[in-house]
Every structure is written in C-alpha cells, then in structure tokens.
Amino acid sequence: MTAAATPGSPAAGLSRRSVTATVIGNAVESYDMLAFGLFAPLFAAQFFPSSNPVTSMLGAFTAFGIGVLARPVGGILFGRYADRRGRRPALLLAIVLMTSGSVLIGVAPTYEHIGILAPLLLVVARIGQGISAGGEWPTAAAYLMEEAPEKRKCLYGSLFSASTGLGVLTASAIGAGLTAAIGREAMAAWGWRVPFLIGGVFGLVLMVLRNRLAETAVFRREVSGRARTGSLRQVLRSHRRPVLLSVVIVGGIATVSGIWSAVVPAKGQELAPDGTMYQVVMVAVGAMLVLNVPLGMLADRIGATRFLAGVTVVFAVAGSYGYLNIRGTFASLLLAYGSGVVYLVSVTSVLPKLLSEVFPPHVRVIGMGLPHAVTTAVLGGATPAVATFLGEKGADGAFVAVMVALVVLAVPAAVASRGHVARPPAPVVPEPALAVAK
Numbered sequence: 260m261t262a263a264a265t266p267g268s269p270a271a272g273l274s275r276r277s278v279t280a281t282v283i284g285n286a287v288e289s290y291d292m293l294a295f296g297l298f299a300p301l302f303a304a305q306f307f308p309s310s311n312p313v314t315s316m317l318g319a320f321t322a323f324g325i326g327v328l329a330r331p332v333g334g335i336l337f338g339r340y341a342d343r344r345g346r347r348p349a350l351l352l353a354i355v356l357m358t359s360g361s362v363l364i365g366v367a368p369t370y371e372h373i374g375i376l377a378p379l380l381l382v383v384a385r386i387g388q389g390i391s392a393g394g395e396w397p398t399a400a401a402y403l404m405e406e407a408p409e410k411r412k413c414l415y416g417s418l419f420s421a422s423t424g425l426g427v428l429t430a431s432a433i434g435a436g437l438t439a440a441i442g443r444e445a446m447a448a449w450g451w452r453v454p455f456l457i458g459g460v461f462g463l464v465l466m467v468l469r470n471r472l473a474e475t476a477v478f479r480r481e482v483s484g485r486a487r488t489g490s491l492r493q494v495l496r497s498h499r500r501p502v503l504l505s506v507v508i509v510g511g512i513a514t515v516s517g518i519w520s521a522v523v524p525a526k527g528q529e530l531a532p533d534g535t536m537y538q539v540v541m542v543a544v545g546a547m548l549v550l551n552v553p554l555g556m557l558a559d560r561i562g563a564t565r566f567l568a569g570v571t572v573v574f575a576v577a578g579s580y581g582y583l584n585i586r587g588t589f590a591s592l593l594l595a596y597g598s599g600v601v602y603l604v605s606v607t608s609v610l611p612k613l614l615s616e617v618f619p620p621h622v623r624v625i626g627m628g629l630p631h632a633v634t635t636a637v638l639g640g641a642t643p644a645v646a647t648f649l650g651e652k653g654a655d656g657a658f659v660a661v662m663v664a665l666v667v668l669a670v671p672a673a674v675a676s677r678g679h680v681a682r683p684p685a686p687v688v689p690e691p692a693l694a695v696a697k
Contacts, residue, residue: 281399282403285396285419287354288392288396288426289425289427290461293426294430295521297430299320299323299525300525301446302369303318306322306378313651320644322382323643325382327640330633330636331629333353333390333391333394334631335393335629337397338394338624338625340352341394341398342621345483347402349398350395350469354395355462358466359387360384362455362459365453365456367384393636400615401627403419404611404612406477412559413566413608415555416555416609417552419611424551427544428541428548433454490625493622498617505627505631507668508610509610509614510634510638512610516603517638521643531592536592554605558609563609567613571666571667574599574666578602578663580594581598645658
C-alpha cells in the first residue's frame with residue numbers, strides 16, 4: 260500500500276514498505292555492532308582466554324576489526340552486483356549474509372569446548388557480517404536516494420540515522436532487560452548469546468520485507484540493459500577525484516563510529532554499575548530519535564555542507580571533552596556517549612546525499628561502496644583496538660587529536676565534492692533515416 264504523499268512526509272513518493280525494507284537493514288547492522296561492543300566484556304575471555312582482561316578485550320576487538328576490514332570486499336562485490344543486476348537483489352543477499360553471521364556468533368562454542376576453533380568461528384562470523392555491511396549501506400543509500408524527492412533527500416537520509424538509533428536502542432533495551440532478569444553472572448555465562456540470536460530473527464523478518472521490494476525507476480531507466488555497469492576499473496579511472504573526496508568525507512565518520520560503537524560502551528560497562536551503560540544508551544538514542552527527522556529537514560533547508568560544518572564544530576568540542584573525561588557516573592557517560600550519538604546521527608542524515616550525487620547511476624553503488632567500505636575498514640575497524648592500546652599507555656589525548664582532525668577534514672571535502680555532482684545522461688536523439696533513392 261502506498262503512503263499518503265503529503266508534502267514533507269518522509270514517505271512521500273515511496274511506499275512505507277519500501278522505506279522500511281530499505282533502511283531497516285541499517286538498524287540490524289547497528290544492532291549487531293553495538294551488541295558486540297556491549298557484550299564483548301562478557302564473552303571476550305570465553306573466546307580469548309588470558310590472565311589479563313585487557314588482553315582478552317584486545318582479542319575481541321581484533322575480531323571486531325577483522326570483520327570491519329572485510330567491508331571493502333562487500334563494497335566491491337555488492338557494488339558490482341547492485342549496478343549490474345539491480346538494487347533489490349543486492350539488498351536481499353546482504354541481509355541473508357548479515358543474519359547468518361549473527362546466528363553463528365550466538366551459537367559458537369567457546370575456547371573451553373573447541374579450543375582455537377572458537378575464536379576462528381567468531382572471526383568467520385564477523386567477516387561475513389563485514390562483507391554484508393560493506394554492500395548493505397551503499398546499496399540501501401542508492402536505492403533511497405534514487406527514489407527520494409530532490410528537496411527531501413536529507414530528510415530521507417535521516418531515516419538511516421533513525422534506523423541506526425533504533426538498532427542501538429533495541430540492543431541496549433535487550434541488554435538491560437536481560438541483565439535485570441537473569442543477573443550479570445548468567446549474562447556472562449550464556450545470556451550474551453540471546454541478543455545475537457534475536458538479531459537472527461530480525462534478519463529473517465527483513466528478508467521477507469525485502470523480497471517484496473520493487474526495483475528503482477532510475478535503475479530501470481538509466482542502467483538496466485547498459486553494456487558497462489558496475490565497473491571497478493571505470494570508477495578508479497574516470498571518477499578518481501570523487502572517490503578520494505568520499506574517502507575524506509567518510510574518514511572522520513568511520514573513526515567516530517568505531518569508537519562510539521565499541522570502545523565507549525565497553526568503557527561504560529567497566530566503569531559504571533551493572534545496567535547503567537544500557538540506560539545511558541537508551542536515553543541518548545531515544546532523545547535523538549525524536550530529533551532525527553527535524554534534523555534532516557533542517558539539513559535540506561540550510562544545505563548539507565553547512566549542516567555538516569555546524570555539527571562538526573559541536574562534536575570537536577563536546578566529543579573530545581566527553582571522551583577524555585569519561586567517568587562511571589550517569590551524567591559523565593551520557594555526555595561522552597551522547598556527543599558521539601548526536602554527531603553520527605547528524606552526519607548520517609547528509610552522507611547518502613553527499614556521496615550518491617557524485618557518481619552516475621551505472622557505477623553509483625560501487626562508487627559509493629568502495630570508498631565507504633575501505634575507509635570504514637581501515638579507520639573504523641582499527642580504531643577500537645588502537646584506542647584501547649593507547650588508553651593503556653596514557654595517550655588518550657593524542658588519539659583524540661587525530662580523531663578530531665579527521666572529522667574536521669570532512670567539511671572542506673564536502674564543499675569540494677559539490678563541483679563533481681553527476682548529471683543525468685543527455686537523451687539520445689535518433690539520427691534521421693536516410694532517404695532511399697527510387
């Protein structure tokens with residue numbers, strides 16, 4: 260059923276089912292990522308046993324990072340597939356792979372039962388999720404931006420932020436509820452598996468929804484039947500500058516995402532009483548869910564780059580202070596975690612528009628997916644382990660300085676990318692038929 264096309268409504272121009280099936284995969288991905296960060300302190304020693312808890316945590320975050328490092332593979336494979344076969348089948352395949360990884364983590368035996376195979380299974384599951392995530396976001400973003408009204412693209416982009424918040428809020432609510440119901444000891448013994456198995460159920464529901472999606476009109480009109488589509492070589496040869504600008508734009512976002520998805524929740528779990536970090540996450544994300552759509556509307560009104568510049572300045576101050584002064588109190592954790600949530604929610608609203616506009620439809624998904632996945636892999640995947648290591652060495656300040664520099668660089672890159680907006684191809688005018696002499 261098609262949603263009422265009221266002006267300014269997020270569903271105008273798209274069916275509610277299409278919007279839900281497109282963006283909810285982002286919720287499942289963020290659910291899986293935060294679940295790993297929230298519950299890593301509970302299961303780290305079961306897969307990476309050590310007398311030093313920090314060593315076990317480093318092992319768990321390394322597995323997390325390896326999964327993120329697999330994203331470029333997903334960006335390339337799914338990008339080629341989505342640009343050649345369509346956005347719809349790529350979206351369906353991505354959620355199948357993501358769901359399989361979540362279920363495998365939920366049922367994987369520990370080191371005590373199968374030895375070295377236990378951490379290897381964890382790594383395999385994370386690799387599958389990483390490949391899926393590398394293709395999920397650019398395919399879903401391209402689908403939504405190709406269907407969204409021109410003056411509402413940031414509003415539609417804000418739905419990605421909303422879905423991310425929904426996934427984070429769900430993971431936190433499940434964690435808080437389970438901890439209250441069965442206690443920390445049971446959570447450490449077996450309860451941490453439940454959220455990953457629930458993630459598998461979410462994935463199954465999403466498979467059904469995506470199986471009913473229609474292909475985008477842009478793909479059918481401008482890509483389907485075209486000879487050269489989804490060409491990695493063409494992207495690297497003819498679109499080098501947009502690719503590099505995309506890398507810079509995503510760099511700071513990937514760094515903040517890696518830290519605020521894994522390190523900050525893990526620190527909160529260690530510093531605060533049981534259940535406090537879950538409550539902090541729910542309050543911060545719940546507040547941002549209320550502001551999500553208004554922020555998208557504001558970005559459409561003042562422009563994506565101006566909006567990005569504003570939220571960057573706010574995060575450079577608040578995020579740095581919150582991270583460097585994190586304590587076990589509710590107020591301190593809310594400032595530290597909330598500053599990152601505000602930034603990520605805001606930039607996620609404009610990121611689909613910024614990246615989708617610089618690549619033409621026949622290489623749009625692979626063009627968006629390659630720089631997004633590679634940058635997220637290198638920076639988002641490595642930063643949890645790096646931040647944990649530097650924190651042990653007392654070098655948090657140096658790490659934060661580098662993070663802020665990467666975040667700030669995204670603003671001039673976004674400004675420069677405006678000169679590379681892809682234009683629709685000119686209509687083909689058939690040549691007049693030659694007259695045949697009698």
